[in-house]
Amino acid sequence: MESPDPSAAKPKPIAALPARSLARGFNLLDGVKVVDLTTSVAGPSATMLLADMGAEVLKIERPGGGDDARAWGPPFLDGESLWFLSVNRNKKSIALDYSQPDGLDILHRLVRLADVVVVNLPPRVARKLKVDAESLQSIRSDLIYVSITGFGLKGARADWTCYDLIAEGYSGIMDITGDAGGEPQKIGAPAADMLAGQDAAFAAVSALFSRQRTGEGHVIDIALVDSMTRFLSCRIMPYLGSGEVPTRSGGKDSVIAIYQAFETADDPITLALGNDNLWQRFWRAVGQPEVIDEPGLRTNADRRQQRQNIVARIGRILREKPRAHWLTLFCSAGIPSGPINRVDQVVADEVLLDRGLFYKIVDGDRVVPQVGTGIHVDGMSNSPRAVPPRLGEHTHAVLQDMLGLNDAERARLSNHLITRGKAHDV
Structure with missing residues (x-):
C-alpha cells in the first residue's frame, strides 16, 4: 500500500x-x-x-x-x-x-x-x-x-x-x-x-x-x-553612442559601479551604490572609511575601471556575516540593498500585503x-x-x-x- x-x-x-x-x-x-x-x-x-x-x-x-x-x-x-x-x-x-x-x-x-x-x-x-x-x-x-x-x-x-x-x-x-x-x-x-x-x-x-x-x-x-x-532603451542607447555591444554578464555590467548581487555568509543580497555619496556611506558602514580617499575610486567612471577588483573586495567583506546583518546595517545607513526573494517569500511580504498587492x-x-x-x-x-x-x-x-x-x-x-x-x- x-x-x-x-x-x-x-x-x-x-x-x-x-x-x-x-x-x-x-x-x-x-x-x-x-x-x-x-x-x-x-x-x-x-x-x-x-x-x-x-x-x-x-x-x-x-x-x-x-x-x-x-x-x-x-x-x-x-x-x-x-x-x-x-x-x-x-x-x-x-x-x-x-x-x-x-x-x-x-x-x-x-x-x-x-x-x-x-x-x-x-x-x-x-x-x-x-x-x-x-x-x-x-x-x-x-x-x-x-x-x-x-x-x-x-x-x-x-x-x-x-x-x-x-x-x-x-x-x-x-x-x-x-x-x-x-x-x-x-x-x-x-x-x-x-x-x-x-x-x-x-x-x-x-x-x-x-x-x-x-x-x-x-x-x-x-x-x-x-x-x-x-x-531595452537604456542598453541600446549606450551602444548607439559608443559602438560597444552589450553582452551577458549575469547582471554585473551596469553603468553604475557597484550595482549587482553579492553572496553573504548565508543568503545573497542586492547592493546598489548608485552615486558617490552612497559609495562613501557604504565604506563608512562597513568600518573602512579610508577606502573613500583611495586614488582611482572617487568617481563612478573611475570605479568602473576597477570594477572587478572592487567586486572581489566587497564580496570578501559581505561573506563574513549573514544577510540579515547586512540588510539591517545598510537600511540604517540609507544604502539601497535587499534580499533576492523567491515567489513564496514575495507573497508573504508584509509591506506588499499592506499595500493590497496580494489578496x-x-x-x-x-x-x-x-x-x-x-x-x-x-x-x-x-x-x-x-x-x-x-x-x-x-x-x-x-x-x-x-x-x-x-x-x-x-x-x-x-x-x-x-x-x-x-x-x-x-
Whole structure:
C-alpha cells in the first residue's frame, strides 16, 4: 500500500491571503465601454487594467473553448487556469462565434455601444473576420481601435504570428540575460506581453482623452516586439553612442559601479551604490572609511575601471556575516540593498500585503487569488468588482440588457452561435 503524499494535505498559499469583498473599486473610467476580442496575456492584461480603472469590459470568447489561456495548465484551481485568472478580473464573458453572419451582427451591435475595441489578431485575420479598424470604425467613427500584434499592423512581418518568447528573442533582451558565457535566457515572466498590455491600456486612455477634445477616433498599433525593445532603451542607447555591444554578464555590467548581487555568509543580497555619496556611506558602514580617499575610486567612471577588483573586495567583506546583518546595517545607513526573494517569500511580504498587492476574492463558492494592480489612487488601493468570469457567464444578460434581445432571439442564437459555435478557423 502506497504511503500518502505529505504534500496533498498541505494548505495552499491562497489560504493565508487576506480576503477582499467585491466592491465598486476605482471609477476613473466609469462609463467607458470596452469590447475585448483578445486572448492569452497581452490583450487581457490591457483590458484588465482598463477594467480595474472602472471601464466596463465585455470579453468576447469562442464558444466551447474561450480564451486560449483557459487551457494553460496545470496548475489549475478548481478546474480553472491560474494564468487565465491572473489577467481577467472585472470583466463580463460573452460566448459568441462572430465568424458566422449572425454572430458578427451581434458583435457589430456591441461595437456601436463601445468606446474602445481591443483586438490581438494579425491584420489579415482581422480583415477576414471583419474586425479590422476600417470595418469597425465604419460602424462607429469615433471608436478607439487598439491592435496588439507581434510585429505591428504594417510591414513585412505584420501577419506573422508571435508569442512573448518570440518577441523577447527579437528584442535583444534574451541575448543580454544570463550568465557570462552562458546561454541566452528568457525573462522569468511574460515580459513582452505585460509591457505591450500596459502600452495598449495607456494608449487607449490617451486616445479617449484626445477624443473628448476632438470627437475623433484613433487606431492604436501596439507590437510586442516594439514594447519589449523599448524596454531595452537604456542598453541600446549606450551602444548607439559608443559602438560597444552589450553582452551577458549575469547582471554585473551596469553603468553604475557597484550595482549587482553579492553572496553573504548565508543568503545573497542586492547592493546598489548608485552615486558617490552612497559609495562613501557604504565604506563608512562597513568600518573602512579610508577606502573613500583611495586614488582611482572617487568617481563612478573611475570605479568602473576597477570594477572587478572592487567586486572581489566587497564580496570578501559581505561573506563574513549573514544577510540579515547586512540588510539591517545598510537600511540604517540609507544604502539601497535587499534580499533576492523567491515567489513564496514575495507573497508573504508584509509591506506588499499592506499595500493590497496580494489578496483573494471570496464570491459565493468561488475563492480566487489575485495580484493587485499596484496602483494607489487618493491613498487607496483598488477593490475588485468581479471575479474572473466563467466562459460565457454573462452572454444572456448582455444580449438582453444591452441589446434588448427577447427570449426567442436569444434562444435562436444559443442553438446556433453561443453554445454550439466552433473556434475560428483562420
